[in-house]
Structure formats: C-alpha cells, structure tokens
Amino acid sequence: MSRRVVITGLGMISGLGLNVEENWAALREGRSAIGPITSVDTSNLKFKNGAEVRGFHPDTYFPAGAADQLDRFAQFAVVAAREAASSAALPITTAVADRAAVITGSCVGGQTTEDIGFVGIYREGSSRVHPLTIPKTMANAGASHISMEMGIRGPVFTVSTACSSANHAIGQAFWLVRNGVIDVAITGGSEAPFSMGLLKAWEAMRVISPETCRPFSKDRKGMILGEGAAMLVIESLEHAEARGANILGEIVGFGMSSDASHITKPSPEGAALAMKNALRDANISPEQVGYINAHGTGTPVNDPTESAAIRNVFGDKVAVSSTKSMHGHALGAAGALEAVATIMALQHGLLPPTANFTELDPECQLDVVANQARRQEVEYAVSNSFAFGGLNAVLAFRKG
Amino acid sequence: MDNLESKVLEIIAQQKRVPVENVTVNSSFDELGMDSLDAVNVLFELEGAFDINISDEKARQIKSVREMVEGVRALVAEKKPA
Numbered sequence: 001m002s003r004r005v006v007i008t009g010l011g012m013i014s015g016l017g018l019n020v021e022e023n024w025a026a027l028r029e030g031r032s033a034i035g036p037i038t039s040v041d042t043s044n045l046k047f048k049n050g051a052e053v054r055g056f057h058p059d060t061y062f063p064a065g066a067a068d069q070l071d072r073f074a075q076f077a078v079v080a081a082r083e084a085a086s087s088a089a090l091p092i093t094t095a096v097a098d099r100a101a102v103i104t105g106s107c108v109g110g111q112t113t114e115d116i117g118f119v120g121i122y123r124e125g126s127s128r129v130h131p132l133t134i135p136k137t138m139a140n141a142g143a144s145h146i147s148m149e150m151g152i153r154g155p156v157f158t159v160s161t162a163c164s165s166a167n168h169a170i171g172q173a174f175w176l177v178r179n180g181v182i183d184v185a186i187t188g189g190s191e192a193p194f195s196m197g198l199l200k201a202w203e204a205m206r207v208i209s210p211e212t213c214r215p216f217s218k219d220r221k222g223m224i225l226g227e228g229a230a231m232l233v234i235e236s237l238e239h240a241e242a243r244g245a246n247i248l249g250e251i252v253g254f255g256m257s258s259d260a261s262h263i264t265k266p267s268p269e270g271a272a273l274a275m276k277n278a279l280r281d282a283n284i285s286p287e288q289v290g291y292i293n294a295h296g297t298g299t300p301v302n303d304p305t306e307s308a309a310i311r312n313v314f315g316d317k318v319a320v321s322s323t324k325s326m327h328g329h330a331l332g333a334a335g336a337l338e339a340v341a342t343i344m345a346l347q348h349g350l351l352p353p354t355a356n357f358t359e360l361d362p363e364c365q366l367d368v369v370a371n372q373a374r375r376q377e378v379e380y381a382v383s384n385s386f387a388f389g390g391l392n393a394v395l396a397f398r399k400g
Numbered sequence: 401m402d403n404l405e406s407k408v409l410e411i412i413a414q415q416k417r418v419p420v421e422n423v424t425v426n427s428s429f430d431e432l433g434m435d436s437l438d439a440v441n442v443l444f445e446l447e448g449a450f451d452i453n454i455s456d457e458k459a460r461q462i463k464s465v466r467e468m469v470e471g472v473r474a475l476v477a478e479k480k481p482a
Binding site: 263265 | 459
C-alpha cells in the first residue's frame with residue numbers, strides 16, 4: 001500500500017513567536033529572535049546570545065499545578081501539538097485514536113530538570129531529587145503527554161538523533177502513514193536546551209557564535225542555540241478528503257544516510273546521499289525542487305560542506321536559505337521548525353531568508369535568499385537536517 | 401626547548417596518540433592529522449594544564465604548533481602580575 005500523505009495542521013512555538021502566525025510573520029520579514037540569553041546567567045559563559053522563547057507563561061496553557069509535571073521541552077511539545085490539532089480541526093474519535101501516532105524528536109529531552117536536580121545533589125548538599133525527575137527528563141515525555149492529552153493510542157515514540165531528530169521522526173511518521181500502518185500522525189520535535197550545564201558543554205565544542213548566526217555568510221562565526229517545538233498533523237489523502245480537511249501541503253519523500261566517517265565533522269558525500277535518497281523516495285528530479293531549507297548552522301565547517309553537497313545534487317540554481325538565522329538551532333526540534341517554515345513558504349510562494357547575511361562566502365556558492373524574503377512560486381521544496389554522529393535526514397515537500 | 405613548549409608538544413602527542421618525538425614546533429596540524437575535534441580537545445587540555453582561557457577567536461588564528469606554543473606562552477605571561 002502506498003498512499004499520498006498530506007499535511008492538515010501546523011503548530012509552532014519558538015523565539016519568533018508562540019504560534020504559527022507569529023512565527024510566519026517573523027520568518028517572512030526576516031526578523032531574528034537572537035538576543036541576550038536571560039534564563040541562564042551568562043557572566044561565566046563565552047557566548048551570550050540565544051533564541052529563547054519569550055513571553056511563555058506555562059500556567060496560561062496548563063491547569064493550576066499541571067505545568068510543573070512537565071519539563072519545558074515537553075510543555076513546548078504539547079503547546080505545539082494542540083495548535084496543530086486545532087488547526088487541522090481533527091476530532092480524535094475512538095476510531096481515529098487507535099490508528100493515530102505521535103512521533104517526536106528531541107536531542108536532550110528534559111535536561112533542564114536533570115540539571116536542577118544534579119545542582120541540588122552536587123552543589124547544594126541535597127540528599128534527594130524531585131520524584132518527577134525521571135518522568136520529566138525522559139526524551140519521550142513530550143510524545144507521551146500529547147498522547148495522554150489527546151487520547152492517541154497507536155504508535156507513540158521519540159527519536160533521538162541529535163540535530164536530525166525531528167526530521168527522522170517526521171520521516172518515520174510519513175512512512176507509517178504512506179504504508180497504511182496508521183491514518184494520522186502528530187509529528188515534529190521539541191527542545192529546551194538552555195541550562196548552564198548544557199551551555200557549558202556547547203561552549204567547550206567551540207562552535208557557538210559570540211555574536212549572531214550568519215549561515216553561508218563569509219563572516220559567520222558559528223551557530224546560535226534556539227528552543228521551541230513544532231508539530232505537524234499529517235494524514236493519508238483519503239482520510240483528509242473523507243473528512244473535508246484543509247490541505248496545507250504534502251510530504252512526498254524522506255531520505256536518510258550516515259556519513260560513517262567522523263563523530264562531529266560532516267561529510268559532503270553523506271549529506272548528498274540523504275538528499276538523493278529523499279528525491280528518489282519522492283520520485284522527483286533535482287530540477288523540480290525550487291527551494292531548500294538548509295541545515296545551515298552557520299558554523300565554519302557545516303556551511304561549505306552542505307554547499308558542496310547541495311551543488312553536487314541540485315547544481316547552483318536552487319534557492320537556499322537557513323531559517324536558523326532567525327529561530328536559532330533548536331537541536332532535536334530544528335527539523336520540525338524548518339518543516340513549518342518550508343510548508344508556509346510553499347503555501348505563500350514566499351521564501352524566508354537567511355537573516356544576518358552580509359557577504360557570500362566563495363566556499364558557499366549557492367543562491368542564498370539573503371535578508372529579505374523572495375517572492376517565488378515553488379512546487380517542491382527540500383529540508384535538510386544533518387546531525388553530529390554523521391546522521392543525515394532530508395524531507396521533501398510539495399505545495400498543497 | 402623549555403618546559404612550556406615540551407608540555408604543549410606532549411599534550412598534542414597524547415591527543416593524537418603518537419610518540420612525543422614525532423611532534424615538534426615545526427609540525428603542521430595537517431601532518432599530525434589534527435581535525436577540528438582534536439583541536440578542541442587539545443585546547444581544553446591546554447586550558448587545564450596552564451590554567452588559562454583560550455578564546456575561540458584566538459584559537460581560530462592558531463594555524464601551527466609553533467603558533468600554539470607562542471599563544472600559550474603569551475596567555476601564561478598575561479596571567480603573571482607585572
């Protein structure tokens with residue numbers, strides 16, 4: 001069985017806004033959420049900037065006391081899933097619930113909760129941690145809370161492949177629907193990486209920019225961490241048509257690969273293989289693709305490698321941008337935030353830019369959509385995610 | 401070769417798991433097969449061994465073992481009260 005898989009609902013929370021509308025308004029204007037980190041004291045950190053979610057008050061989203069049961073990353077997951085389900089106008093009846101899935105990505109799970117508990121043990125002489133530390137920290141907490149809240153009883157799991165987590169998750173959900181295992185899925189990713197312990201670990205990697213994030217730009221100085229969640233409601237075309245759902249777009253292909261070479265240094269061959277696999281899975285040719293939402297971290301190493309891979313597969317005519325310049329690198333949520341950006345771009349015929357771009361790096365010879373959104377009707381788009389560990393996951397979308 | 405230089409060479413040799421005799425101030429990072437992850441590991445060890453703070457900006461300017469030795473020397477000198 002091979003069915004068409006359409007997107008009928010979207011939800012997103014990031015530094016750019018608390019819902020899809022706010023996020024898209026920022027993305028189309030090329031407005032960046034990157035600014036001084038406020039949730040962690042940065043006086044002892046070499047970098048000071050991040051793309052934090054601002055103005056998020058958990059108690060307005062959860063009944064009194066309930067928010068405390070969820071780590072921030074799981075709160076984001078639930079909030080984005082609610083928006084996606086609501087925009088899909090999807091009633092979860094018993095029949096739907098048993099043939100629906102929740103498949104999410106997260107790289108570091110509830111590590112903020114873990115960090116707080118361990119500070120208590122190691123530093124403050126506490127002899128115990130909060131009893132919810134385990135269920136709040138586990139990477140599948142977001143998926144489980146979505147499942148419980150919505151009564152979804154089919155396959156529910158979380159994929160953790162560092163910065164490719166969300167794309168791997170969405171890819172699994174896509175294939176399960178396409179193959180007829182399930183009819184509906186809520187899928188995406190969520191992340192909340194702002195804790196002192198994790199920021200120190202990123203500092204030690206020496207890949208974080210001391211200023212902002214400028215993907216593909218000659219003067220780029222590294223990545224900027226972001227946080228948030230995005231969720232898609234996807235379903236088989238028949239299921240969507242039968243209930244008269246509004247179709248926002250279509251997932252047409254998914255490709256994976258492993259570099260099998262280095263734990264942190266990406267390989268152009270591995271990235272290119274994942275893109276080719278996505279095109280083959282979608283049964284489309286490179287020429288049909290009009291926009292690529294790049295992995296585009298803004299590190300000195302990623303961008304030339306990704307550029308070489310893109311040129312190898314697509315040539316140099318395809319429009320490319322990295323929206324990480326605006327919502328930051330949200331690790332296990334990155335692919336989900338970028339999926340929403342890509343679907344909105346196809347829907348509106350407006351390609352979101354790479355913000356903070358100053359000058360093209362000769363090592364990144366691409367048609368970079370720089371600083372201002374570009375009006376361009378595109379039928380097919382591709383969204384790249386490449387993870388530490390050499391794990392690549394690429395999604396292909398079609399305009400709805 | 402002074403103590404500081406021999407310590408830097410030793411740290412590089414340990415990271416690359418090669419005999420310390422194979423590392424000299426004239427070695428290039430390419431010859432030693434140093435990649436970006438080796439580099440951040442070496443910088444981490446140098447910061448610990450000499451109690452210094454090597455900024456990303458400074459680290460990026462270091463292109464050879466000689467520059468690494470001189471860079472560490474300068475940071476150690478800065479630490480000492482005048």
